[in-house]
Amino acid sequence: MAWNEPGGGNKDPWGGSSGNQGPPDLDEIVRKLQARVSGLLSGVKKPGGPGGGGSGGGPDLSMRAIGIIVAVLFIGWLFTGIYIVDPAERGVITRFGAYTKMTEPGPHWHIPWPIETVQIVNVDEISSFSHKALMLTKDENIVDVELTVQSRIQDAANYLFQDQSPDKTLRDATETVVRKTIGGSNLDFILTEGRSAVAATIRERVQSLMDVYKTGLQVTSVNMQPAKPPDQVKEAFDDAIKAREDKERLENKAEAYANEILPQARGEAARATAEAKAYRDRVIAEAQGQASRFTAVLGEYTQAPDVTRERLYLETMEQVLGESNMVLLDVPNGNSLMYLPLDQLMKQTSPQPRTSMVDMTDGTASSGSATASTRVRNTSRERRSR
Numbered sequence: 252m253a254w255n256e257p258g259g260g261n262k263d264p265w266g267g268s269s270g271n272q273g274p275p276d277l278d279e280i281v282r283k284l285q286a287r288v289s290g291l292l293s294g295v296k297k298p299g300g301p302g303g304g305g306s307g308g309g310p311d312l313s314m315r316a317i318g319i320i321v322a323v324l325f326i327g328w329l330f331t332g333i334y335i336v337d338p339a340e341r342g343v344i345t346r347f348g349a350y351t352k353m354t355e356p357g358p359h360w361h362i363p364w365p366i367e368t369v370q371i372v373n374v375d376e377i378s379s380f381s382h383k384a385l386m387l388t389k390d391e392n393i394v395d396v397e398l399t400v401q402s403r404i405q406d407a408a409n410y411l412f413q414d415q416s417p418d419k420t421l422r423d424a425t426e427t428v429v430r431k432t433i434g435g436s437n438l439d440f441i442l443t444e445g446r447s448a449v450a451a452t453i454r455e456r457v458q459s460l461m462d463v464y465k466t467g468l469q470v471t472s473v474n475m476q477p478a479k480p481p482d483q484v485k486e487a488f489d490d491a492i493k494a495r496e497d498k499e500r501l502e503n504k505a506e507a508y509a510n511e512i513l514p515q516a517r518g519e520a521a522r523a524t525a526e527a528k529a530y531r532d533r534v535i536a537e538a539q540g541q542a543s544r545f546t547a548v549l550g551e552y553t554q555a556p557d558v559t560r561e562r563l564y565l566e567t568m569e570q571v572l573g574e575s576n577m578v579l580l581d582v583p584n585g586n587s588l589m590y591l592p593l594d595q596l597m598k599q600t601s602p603q604p605r606t607s608m609v610d611m612t613d614g615t616a617s618s619g620s621a622t623a624s625t626r627v628r629n630t631s632r633e634r635r636s637r
Contacts, residue, residue: 300510339375372407392438410467417466451476
């Protein structure tokens with residue numbers, strides 16, 4: 252029968268009985284618990300001890316039990332110093348609150364609390380925040396700038412102990428650097444091709460401040476959204492951007508035309524230069540050839556003047572008369588001239604040699620031509636003799 256059931260004698264479970272129905276005294280319960288724990292630690296008396304089973308060995312057993320309990324607790328306390336660091340983490344050890352060392356990934360052990368404590372910091376986690384504000388540019392224009400800054404922990408010890416609030420420091424430094432960079436740039440540069448350059452400049456300057464303050468943070472990237480003017484002047488800026496795009500389009504078109512025309516002009520100039528050089532070389536070669544020929548003729552003339560003079564005369568007359576379409580015949584003992592229809596003869600499909608054309612006129616043509624040539628030679632000699 253349970254002690255609290257009807258008829259159970261109303262016994263106290265802690266060994267007492269009471270006639271009242273109120274709750275037991277808390278002080279008495281604590282004293283009883285202490286007594287029970289002391290009884291467990293006091294041990295039992297050794298068998299065969301002095302006095303027929305007296306309690307002479309009680310203190311020795313009590314000290315041994317306490318030693319075992321203390322040893323077990325000490326070993327358990329030592330096991331609490333084992334910890335494991337993941338590949339993306341670093342362990343920061345502090346001894347009585349002062350930084351001691353930083354551990355790499357893997358299993359480690361440190362002196363347990365309260366002597367040493369370990370803080371696990373994730374150094375690969377990327378954190379980001381956005382910054383947006385209206386800012387004044389160098390040319391006194393207002394621009395709406397929005398950017399996102401991403402960072403991670405580079406030095407866990409500096410992140411925990413060197414700066415009281417590294418994340419807040421990063422935000423404040425970003426705002427300061429952004430205002431300084433935008434304030435030193437023109438509006439056109441920020442709106443067009445200078446966006447990437449401005450973002451790179453902001454990242455470098457923010458990282459420099461993080462190194463100065465020893466926050467342990469590394470700025471991995473700064474992504475700047477396309478800057479835009481305030482809504483009040485957006486239409487005017489859109490017109491200006493359209494005009495700038497038209498200008499670039501026309502410049503590109505003109506450059507393409509120039510790239511097409513210039514090679515052609517250079518080619519024509521090179522061809523004209525080559526033709527001029529060839530003409531120069533040809534004229535020089537002809538002049539040199541004529542000079543060489545004149546020198547050779549001069550040598551022959553020095554050795555035989557009459558023969559050389561007559562040969563030159565005959566060659567000249569042959570060249571002059573060979574280009575004429577009229578033949579003159581010198582008839583013996585007469586001054587008659589005969590004109591041959593050379594124009595009709597030249598129209599024939601198969602032209603004949605010059606001597607044959609003379610033979611076709613009459614039977615005396617061949618002898619007349621021979622006489623004519625003889626008379627020409629005699630005439631030349633008479634002229635030279637005169």
